[in-house]
Amino acid sequence: MNKQDFIKFNVPFCNKGESEYIAKGLDSKIFEGGEYSEKCKHLIQKITGAKYVLLTSSCTAALEMSAILADVQPGDEVIMPSFTFVSTANAFILRGAKPVFVDICPDTLNLDPSAIEKAISEKTKAIVPMHYSGVSCQMEEILALAKKNGLFVIEDAAQALLANYNNEHLGTIGDLGTISFHYTKNIIAGFGGALLVNNESLLKRAKVLLHRGTNREAFLEGQVDKYTWVDIGSSFIMGEQSAALLFSQLEKAQEITQARQLVWKKYHEAFEELELQGLVQRPGTIQGASHNAHNYYLILNQKKSRTVFIEKMYEKGIQVTFHYQPLHQSQFYIEKFGAQTLPVTEAKASSMVRFPIYPSLTAKEQNYIIEKTYRFFNLKCKAMRVKGDLLCQNSMKI
């Protein structure tokens, strides 16, 4: 392959409307809370059905706000997966809490409700289900446990825009939900996020935190005649120019997601044969969940080396990657909180590979990736030949 033909793991979706909106955003000389921020809030509300949407500078910021809103105090415990991004845990450690990592289900790689139940203690303050790859956690069970024990539920829905559980958008089911518009997610603002406030009693404080600890929003709404320092807070708000970029993406959110879903479906059908032969495990789901094709991964049978697979694919001009190094195995966590074993998390995380998935990935490129994957296992790609022609029309023109 030529260098320019190298198939990258991620190519963020960009379209023509963006530069126009960003230019308009700049012309307005408004840098926060302008027209595009309002438009984004309304569109996210429409897409998700969330009661209240606050635009944040990142999903990390939304998680940090959530930890404050749940009144997490030093010594509190917060239950979450270890198989997640560091921000899920850091947001609570910043408040002096201890993240309590529990194991995941082997098929969805999401929190295992029976493990949550065992981990609940007097000190537990909240549960943080993270919807991996836009596939819903078992929210019914999680909500029931939270209700029984008086716990907050904060959904880390960073990857889950346009993903549902029983027709409810992910991030709108718990007390709070956080979404990411980081450039590695399906819909991007460059850097950006949203806090979905579903528990109305948290809204007033959420607005104060967003405005760096002031009642500026109440001032803008005409409720007070000047704004002052009323609480802790930080620079959690999204900039107007990021909102301009985000709005142009949100307008195309369905299209972008559908294009990704075609790529996802083709991988899934093509790799069925590998799963039947016991060589890999494909992504699993639960009843009632509809995902947004954020990610396509395979778990390699332990006999095959993931490192070798990644190297072989790279030699063929394809970038496949691993994903989270479990948080409980990091030196930082072990030194601070001690060692722990989570067998499912460790087994799955150490044998996962993720494939290129984005709207501009062409059918030709995807066929090539599938073929080289089969080649790695010394198999002919029957599945692709049979089904390939039917599924080839997946490259989105941009």
Ligand SMILES: *Cc1c(COP(=O)(O)O)cnc(C)c1O
């Ligand atoms: C991407 C991601 C985050 C962080 O999002 P940012 O917008 O980059 O702060 C947090 N949690 C999960 C699960 C993520 O995938």
